[in-house]
Amino acid sequence: MRTLSVLALGACLIAPSVTVQSAAAQSVEVTTLTAPDVFSGGAHDTGLGEDLWRDSSAQMLRRVLPTLGERPLTPAARGLAVRLFSTGANAPTGAGEDRALAAARGRTLLIFGDAAAANASVERIPNLAAEPALAEVAAETALITGDDNRACAIEAAVTEGRGEAYWLKLRAYCQAISGQPDAAQLSLTLANEKGRDKVFTRLMTALLLNGDPGEAAYHNGLELALSRRLNATADDAALEAATPAIHAVLTGRRAGDAPPPPPEMLASDPLGAARLFVRAGELDQARIIRQALIKDDMPGVQTLDLDLLDALIAAASGEAPGPVQDALVVRAVAGGRKSPAIPAALYLAALGAPMDGEARDAFAWFDAGKSGTPPARLAALQLAAERGRKGETALLVLSICADAGAAGPTPADRAVIIAALRKAGLEADARAFAVEGLLALTGK
Numbered sequence: 001m002r003t004l005s006v007l008a009l010g011a012c013l014i015a016p017s018v019t020v021q022s023a024a025a026q027s028v029e030v031t032t033l034t035a036p037d038v039f040s041g042g043a044h045d046t047g048l049g050e051d052l053w054r055d056s057s058a059q060m061l062r063r064v065l066p067t068l069g070e071r072p073l074t075p076a077a078r079g080l081a082v083r084l085f086s087t088g089a090n091a092p093t094g095a096g097e098d099r100a101l102a103a104a105r106g107r108t109l110l111i112f113g114d115a116a117a118a119n120a121s122v123e124r125i126p127n128l129a130a131e132p133a134l135a136e137v138a139a140e141t142a143l144i145t146g147d148d149n150r151a152c153a154i155e156a157a158v159t160e161g162r163g164e165a166y167w168l169k170l171r172a173y174c175q176a177i178s179g180q181p182d183a184a185q186l187s188l189t190l191a192n193e194k195g196r197d198k199v200f201t202r203l204m205t206a207l208l209l210n211g212d213p214g215e216a217a218y219h220n221g222l223e224l225a226l227s228r229r230l231n232a233t234a235d236d237a238a239l240e241a242a243t244p245a246i247h248a249v250l251t252g253r254r255a256g257d258a259p260p261p262p263p264e265m266l267a268s269d270p271l272g273a274a275r276l277f278v279r280a281g282e283l284d285q286a287r288i289i290r291q292a293l294i295k296d297d298m299p300g301v302q303t304l305d306l307d308l309l310d311a312l313i314a315a316a317s318g319e320a321p322g323p324v325q326d327a328l329v330v331r332a333v334a335g336g337r338k339s340p341a342i343p344a345a346l347y348l349a350a351l352g353a354p355m356d357g358e359a360r361d362a363f364a365w366f367d368a369g370k371s372g373t374p375p376a377r378l379a380a381l382q383l384a385a386e387r388g389r390k391g392e393t394a395l396l397v398l399s400i401c402a403d404a405g406a407a408g409p410t411p412a413d414r415a416v417i418i419a420a421l422r423k424a425g426l427e428a429d430a431r432a433f434a435v436e437g438l439l440a441l442t443g444k
Helices: 058-067 075-086 099-111 115-122 132-144 148-157 165-177 181-194 198-209 221-230 236-240 244-251 270-279 283-295 303-317 323-335 341-350 357-363 375-386 390-407 411-424 427-442
Strands: none
Touching: 058 099, 058 390, 075 099, 075 115, 075 390, 075 427, 099 115, 099 132, 099 244, 115 132, 115 244, 132 148, 132 221, 132 244, 148 165, 148 221, 165 181, 165 198, 165 221, 181 198, 198 221, 221 244, 236 244, 270 283, 270 303, 270 427, 283 303, 303 323, 303 341, 303 427, 323 341, 323 357, 341 411, 341 427, 375 390, 375 411, 390 411, 411 427
């Protein structure tokens, strides 16, 4: 086998004055600005636009959003959730002042590992301390992102539920770092009366007595803040136990983000390395390996393997699949009903891949397996996509993925999801779901 080598890669225009102007020329266009609401805050420009929730159902948002995080989602679904709820855009009509829903939004972003986005989603909401759930999300995001002063200011402003364990523990921490050890000890005692937290007590005691903190802990923002202040060290197990948001802060990448393949894999399994490069978003490296595979006689690499790799690169890049789709249809016909070329062709078709007449005829009779989603929800998804309701389309996709769990939607449902996302204008997410499905076909 040959070893593959991969290369690193103001001027102003003044109109002449006139004595008489038409009524049309004198008219002024007035644009009504929508007042900000509890969903207006956002972390960054996600490309989804301020009209994200236009014409979407507030009732559907209330049904789906609070349940996200109860079951594991695939990386593509998590990415969609983060992008959706990171976007600063007014909520659907009727939900703009729903502070409990705003808390659920911030909590969801924390669950899926984006503390900065969670913080941005709540930090500008006025009087957030009046809603305990919203205040707790804001305090946690402040602690995780290293803003202890903001977390303590939120704690000081909370009135409802001040005697709950979370606020007692945060109060103890804030009193300790502000030089009030006796008050901090009292707050710690009251917190333990609500239910003893051994890890928090260990770290707080070390802070109060300037003792040995032991292992760092990362189960929540308070533990992270204490561990930072105490310069506590952590082993791999502690890092593994960290919440997704804390893991992302500590490592610089969210759980599920794919690293590139190890260098030795380029020689031992170049095809697998190319797939992992696609997963990591390094498409140029994948293309280099693909070209080398054409030139080199690689044992164990079948024509179908190359077709699936071509499909992966096309789906990830947004390039027109061209002859890739027709080749997949040919492989599917030759491989029978269990051929991975069938769902691969289905995913590319959902992305809009063209087919000639002969390929369309064969494609129409493929058996892609059963759907795992109620027909009414699939119909609602298609309708939302056709009407351009981006937010509602994304919510329905996330509900389907939540029901499917870590295994992800069935190939039949995934194809419907890809087509709906693409039709609604969520092209990047459609490609992400296609890439994820194609990688699953190769076992990577």
